[in-house]
Amino acid sequence: MTVGRQTEQDTPPTTPSITPPTTPSVTPSVTMGRFAVAVLAMCGMGASFMQTLVVPIQAQLPDLLDAPRDHTAWVITVTLVVAAVVNPVAGRLGDMYGKRRVLLTLLAVQVVGSVICALSTGLGWLIVGRGLQGAALGTIALGIAILRDHLSKDRLPGAIALVSATLGVGGAIGLPISAVISEHADWHVLFWAAAALGVITFVLITLAVPSTRVATAAKFDTLGAVGLAIGLTAVLLAVSQAQPWGVLSVRTLACAVGGLAVLLVWGWYQLHRDQPMVDLRVAARRPVLMTNLASIASGFALFAGQVAFPQLLELPRSSGVGLELSLLAASFILMPAGLVMMAMSPVSGRLIKLFGPRLVLAVGCGIVALGYVVALAVPITVASIAVVNLLMGLGIGVSYASIPTLIMRSVPSSETAAANGLNSLMRMLGTSTAAAVVGALLAGMSRSVGGDELPTAGAFHVAFVIGAVVALVGTALALLVPRASEREPVASADGQPVLDERPEPRPALRRPATTA
Structure with a gap:
C-alpha cells in the first residue's frame, strides 16, 4: 500500500465555504489509507496507556522511593494536570504549524519522559518524567483532527469512532499489562516499555500518516496559553488534591479561587483578542x-x-x-x-x-x-x-x-x-x-x-x-x-466561516408523465 506524502508548506491556506442547504465537503489533498488510521488508533491507545501505567505499583511507591504516600500521589496527579494543559495548547499549535508535526513532537516528549522515569531512582525525577509523559494525551485530539483533513465524509465517522475508542481501550488493556510486568520484572521496565512504544509509534506515524496542511497563519497567543495553563493547573490541583488536603483547607480553597479568578481574567482577555488561544x-x-x-x-x-x-x-x-x-x-x-x-x-x-x-x-x-x-x-x-x-x-x-x-x-x-x-x-x-x-x-x-x-x-x-x-x-x-x-452558520473570531454540516436535501419525488 502506498501512502502519499506532502510537506506542510506545499498547500496554501484554504477557507471553507458555506452553501446551505447542502453539506460543504472537505476534499482531502492526500488520501489516508486504513493502515494510517490504525496507526493513529495505536497512538491513541499508547497515550491513554500513560494514565494507568503506574496504577499497579502505586501502593508500593512509598517503599520503592522512600517517600511519603501523599508525595508519591503526584506521580499520577502530574500526568493529569499536564495532559489537561497540553490538549488545548497543542491543538492550537497543530492548527497553526501542522497537526502531524505537533503530534510527533508530543510523542518525542513522551519518549523523553519515559526514559527519565526508567532511569530515575528518586521521586523528583519520576514526577518530572511522568509530567512529560502526560504530553502524549494531547495526541488523541490531534489524531482526530488529522482524520478530518484526509478522509472523505463516508469514511470519517467510523475512523473517528475507532480513534475515540482508544481513550478507554488503552487504559483497559494497559492496566493488566502493567500489572503483569510489575509482578514479574523490575518496575523500571514499565517505563522502558512505554519508551519503546513511543518510538515505534513515532516511526509508524512518520512513515504512514500524511502531513497536514497549515490552515492558518495566525500568531500564537503566548500570554493566552500561559494564562490558561496557570488557571487550569490551579483548578485541577484543587479538584485532585481536595481529599488529601481537605476540601476546606487553605491550599484547596486558594487553588480553586485563584484558578477560577485567573480563568475569568483569561476569558476576558481572549474575547478581546483578534487571534485568541481559544475562540x-x-x-x-x-x-x-x-x-x-x-x-x-x-x-x-x-x-x-x-x-x-x-x-x-x-x-x-x-x-x-x-x-x-x-x-x-x-x-x-x-x-x-x-x-x-x-x-x-x-x-x-x-x-x-x-x-x-x-x-x-x-x-x-x-x-x-x-x-x-x-x-x-x-x-x-x-x-x-x-x-x-x-x-x-x-x-x-x-x-x-x-x-x-x-x-x-x-x-x-x-x-x-x-x-x-x-x-x-x-x-x-x-x-x-x-x-x-x-x-x-x-x-x-x-x-x-x-x-x-x-x-x-x-x-x-x-x-x-x-x-x-x-x-x-x-x-x-x-x-x-x-x-x-436548526443550526445557523456563524463566523469565528477571525471572520472565517464555520464549517457547519447539514444533511443533503432529499430529491423531490416526481410523478411519471402520463400519456393522454
Whole structure:
C-alpha cells in the first residue's frame, strides 16, 4: 500500500465555504489509507496507556522511593494536570504549524519522559518524567483532527469512532499489562516499555500518516496559553488534591479561587483578542457548548465506575462488599469493557451516519445510566460487575465516538485541532471531578474493619446513584444540541466561516408523465 506524502508548506491556506442547504465537503489533498488510521488508533491507545501505567505499583511507591504516600500521589496527579494543559495548547499549535508535526513532537516528549522515569531512582525525577509523559494525551485530539483533513465524509465517522475508542481501550488493556510486568520484572521496565512504544509509534506515524496542511497563519497567543495553563493547573490541583488536603483547607480553597479568578481574567482577555488561544465565541455557540458540557458529564459517568468497580473487586470479603481479588484478576475482569469499545467503533460509525451524532450521544449516555441502575438492582458479584462494566463500556464507546463529530461540524476547519483539544479538556475535567467526588465519598462513608477504614455498601450505592444521575444529565445535554437543520452558520473570531454540516436535501419525488 502506498501512502502519499506532502510537506506542510506545499498547500496554501484554504477557507471553507458555506452553501446551505447542502453539506460543504472537505476534499482531502492526500488520501489516508486504513493502515494510517490504525496507526493513529495505536497512538491513541499508547497515550491513554500513560494514565494507568503506574496504577499497579502505586501502593508500593512509598517503599520503592522512600517517600511519603501523599508525595508519591503526584506521580499520577502530574500526568493529569499536564495532559489537561497540553490538549488545548497543542491543538492550537497543530492548527497553526501542522497537526502531524505537533503530534510527533508530543510523542518525542513522551519518549523523553519515559526514559527519565526508567532511569530515575528518586521521586523528583519520576514526577518530572511522568509530567512529560502526560504530553502524549494531547495526541488523541490531534489524531482526530488529522482524520478530518484526509478522509472523505463516508469514511470519517467510523475512523473517528475507532480513534475515540482508544481513550478507554488503552487504559483497559494497559492496566493488566502493567500489572503483569510489575509482578514479574523490575518496575523500571514499565517505563522502558512505554519508551519503546513511543518510538515505534513515532516511526509508524512518520512513515504512514500524511502531513497536514497549515490552515492558518495566525500568531500564537503566548500570554493566552500561559494564562490558561496557570488557571487550569490551579483548578485541577484543587479538584485532585481536595481529599488529601481537605476540601476546606487553605491550599484547596486558594487553588480553586485563584484558578477560577485567573480563568475569568483569561476569558476576558481572549474575547478581546483578534487571534485568541481559544475562540470563546465559537465555544459559546449552542452546539459546541452543549457538546462540551455533555462531554464533562460522560467523563464523570465513566470514571465514577472506574473508581468504584476496582475497589469492589479488590476489597477484602470482611468489608461486607468486597470480593478480595488481586489487582491482576480485577484488571482482566474489567478489560472486556475496553475491547467492547473498540469492537463497537465500526457500529458507532454506522449509527452516526444513520441517526446523527446528537442522538447517538444521547443514547450512549442513557446506556451508561442503565448500567448504574443495573448495578444498584443486582447483588454485587464478579459476574454482575463484569456485565455492568460491559454495559458502561458500550455506552461510553458510543458516546465518545459521536462527540468529535458534533464538535468538528460546528467549528472552522482551521480550528478543528484546537476545538478537539478543548473538548478533551472537558472530558478530563469530568474524570478528575469524578475521581475526587467518588474518592471522597468512599473515604467518608466507611467503617473500621480490622483496624482499616473501608467503604460501606451504602457508599457504593450512593456513588452509583450519582453516576446514573450525571449520565442522564449527559443525555439531556445531548438532546439540547441543535439538529443539523436548526443550526445557523456563524463566523469565528477571525471572520472565517464555520464549517457547519447539514444533511443533503432529499430529491423531490416526481410523478411519471402520463400519456393522454
